[in-house]
Amino acid sequence: xxxxxxxxxxxxxxxxxxxxxxxxxxxxxxxxxxxxxxxxxxxxxxxxxxxxxxxxxxxxxxxxxxxxxxxxxxxxxxxxxxxxxxxxxxxxxxxxxxxxxxxxxxxxxxxxxxxxxxxxxxxxxxxxxxxxxx
Numbered sequence: 293x294x295x296x297x298x299x300x301x302x303x304x305x306x307x308x309x310x311x312x313x314x315x316x317x318x319x320x321x322x323x324x325x326x327x328x329x330x331x332x333x334x335x336x337x338x339x340x341x342x343x344x345x346x347x348x349x350x351x352x353x354x355x356x357x358x359x360x361x362x363x364x365x366x367x368x369x370x371x372x373x374x375x376x377x378x379x380x381x382x383x384x385x386x387x388x389x390x391x392x393x394x395x396x397x398x399x400x401x402x403x404x405x406x407x408x409x410x411x412x413x414x415x416x417x418x419x420x421x422x423x424x425x426x
Contacts, residue, residue, distance in 0.1 A: 312386045312387070312388070313335055313384050313385070313386050314384065314385055314386070314387070315382055315383070315384050316375060316376065316377050316382065316383045316384075316385075317377070317382055318377055318380045318381065318382065320376070320377075321374055321375065321376040322374070322375045322376075323372070323373070323374050323375075324367075324372075324373055324375070324387075325370060325371065325372045325373070326367055326368075326369055326370075326371070326373075326387075327369060327370070328369050328389050328390070329366060329367070329368055329369050329389070329390040330366070330367045330369075330387055330388065330389060330390060331364050331365070331366055331367075331387070331388050331389075331390050332359075332364065332365045332366075332367055332373070332375070332385055332386075332387055333362075333363070333364040333385060333386050333387075333388070334359045334360060334361050334362065334363050334364075334383070334384070334385050335361060335384040335385055335386055336361055336382070336383065336384040337360075337361065337377050337378070337379070337381050337382055337383040337384060338358065338359065338360050338361075338377065338378040338379055338381070338383070339357075339358070339359045339360075339375055339376070339377065339378065339383050339385060340356065340357075340358055340375075340376045340377075340378050341356070341357045341358075341359060341365060341373055341374070341375050341376075342355075342356050342357075342373065342374045342376075343355055343356075343357065343367070343371060343372070343373050344371060344372040344373075345371075358378065366390060
């Protein structure tokens with residue numbers, strides 16, 4: 293399955309730099325609504341991610357998240373996200389589908405619980421002490 297089959301992009305501000313990396317230039321933004329639960333991992337730069345309430349209508353699902361290289365954020369299926377670079381530098385990120393078993397376990401946690409950092413991104417979905425969010 294390719295990224296184009298999984299995601300509905302609402303913005304053309306990004307350009308592909310490899311088979312799975314996307315680059316967003318300063319002053320641009322990417323808007324997406326994944327059809328399946330998705331992991332967004334920052335490869336280079338700093339990201340400002342704005343999430344809407346998601347498909348479940350819970351206020352805890354919405355908010356701004358700030359990520360740096362190596363950090364990962366899970367975006368729920370149907371949840372709208374806007375991704376922008378911070379600090380006047382380009383942003384590179386990768387999107388990957390989350391395993392169906394992990395995506396359907398109970399009700400989705402708030403975004404701040406879905407954030408994962410460093411090498412723990414694939415197994416540990418708890419928030420690290422250095423999380424930066426608004």
